[in-house]
Amino acid sequence: DSGVTQTPKHLITATGQRVTLRCSPRSGDLSVYWYQQSLDQGLQFLIQYYNGEERAKGNILERFSAQQFPDLHSELNLSSLELGDSALYFCASSVATAKNTEAFFGQGTRLTVV
Amino acid sequence: GENVEQHPSTLSVQEGDSAVIKCTYSDSASNYFPWYKQELGKGPQLIIDIRSNVGEKKDQRIAVTLNKTAKHFSLHITETQPEDSAVYFCAAMGGSARQLTFGSGTQLTVLP
Numbered sequence: 001d002s003g004v005t006q007t008p009k010h011l012i013t014a015t016g017q018r019v020t021l022r023c024s025p026r027s028g029d030l031s032v033y034w035y036q037q038s039l040d041q042g043l044q045f046l047i048q049y050y051n052g053e054e055r056a057k058g059n060i061l062e063r064f065s066a067q068q069f070p071d072l073h074s075e076l077n078l079s080s081l082e083l084g085d086s087a088l089y090f091c092a093s094s095v096a097t098a099k100n101t102e103a104f105f106g107q108g109t110r111l112t113v114v
Numbered sequence: 115g116e117n118v119e120q121h122p123s124t125l126s127v128q129e130g131d132s133a134v135i136k137c138t139y140s141d142s143a144s145n146y147f148p149w150y151k152q153e154l155g156k157g158p159q160l161i162i163d164i165r166s167n168v169g170e171k172k173d174q175r176i177a178v179t180l181n182k183t184a185k186h187f188s189l190h191i192t193e194t195q196p197e198d199s200a201v202y203f204c205a206a207m208g209g210s211a212r213q214l215t216f217g218s219g220t221q222l223t224v225l226p
Contacts, residue, residue: 002157033213043158043203043216052152054214076190090157092214101146105157 003027005095006104007058012037012112018079025093031055032074033103034066038087049074052098081113092112115139118206128225129193135220138186145208147180147187149152152201152219158194162172166208188194 003026013019025032034046045058049068060066063081070072078085088110092103117140127133134217139147145166150158164178164187171178175194180187191198201221205214 002159036187042218043151045213045215058213066154096212102148102160104160105150107157 002029002076002104002106004091004104006089006091006106006109008109009106009107010110010112015079015081015083015113017081017113018077019111021076021089021091023076023091023093023106024035025074025091026104029093029095029104030072031094031096032068032072033092034060034074034076035061035090035094035105036087037090038109043090048074078111083113086111086113115208116215117145118215118217120204122220122222123172123177123218124223125225129194129196131194132143133189133191133194133198133222133224135202135204135222136186137188137206137217138184139206139215140185141206142182143206143208144183144206146206147178148205148214149176149178149189150203150205150216152203154200159205171219191222192221196224196226198222199211199224 005024006015007022030051033048036044040094046060066076090108092105094103120137148163151161152158155216175192177190204217207214
């Protein structure tokens, strides 16, 4: 168990809908990363938050947004869903200091858009 | 930005043999190189990592080597066991990038 908790584990929704994925980082970790994993794209970085603020942005679509709350949990919001958004979404957390960059992943949320 | 290439994409070995997976990276400023193991239906699990000030690191049957000049690093698994079967990902971080950039993964199958 990595200590990173993601909910829900599975999500099935229709095209055009909006969903929210939740991530609770390991105790003491200030940074949260979101990754998308699809069969043909591998692990793609979406966005990083550090202590409540956006720190880095990857190939995240404008239909997607995220935030990190004062208790450090994070939510990834996916809207106007398309079939191609079906994927595994992983959250990882890290202390994210210069000397401690280990990132630990949750078990993921499998999103299926039908 | 950083680009990480990983080879091979699939690897089959007999139980007890060694397995080697290789990665190259593009950003010479990268200074942290972890390896993750992902089993079916689970999230990536950190198994070993290396920083740019070290050339080799071992942890029991697993070792990682880093050649900063050539910008490549490798994962070595000795005395492979069936439970080593999984997808292995290399990654790189550092320089201007504060997030991990992953390779495309290697499906390792250990045949009994």
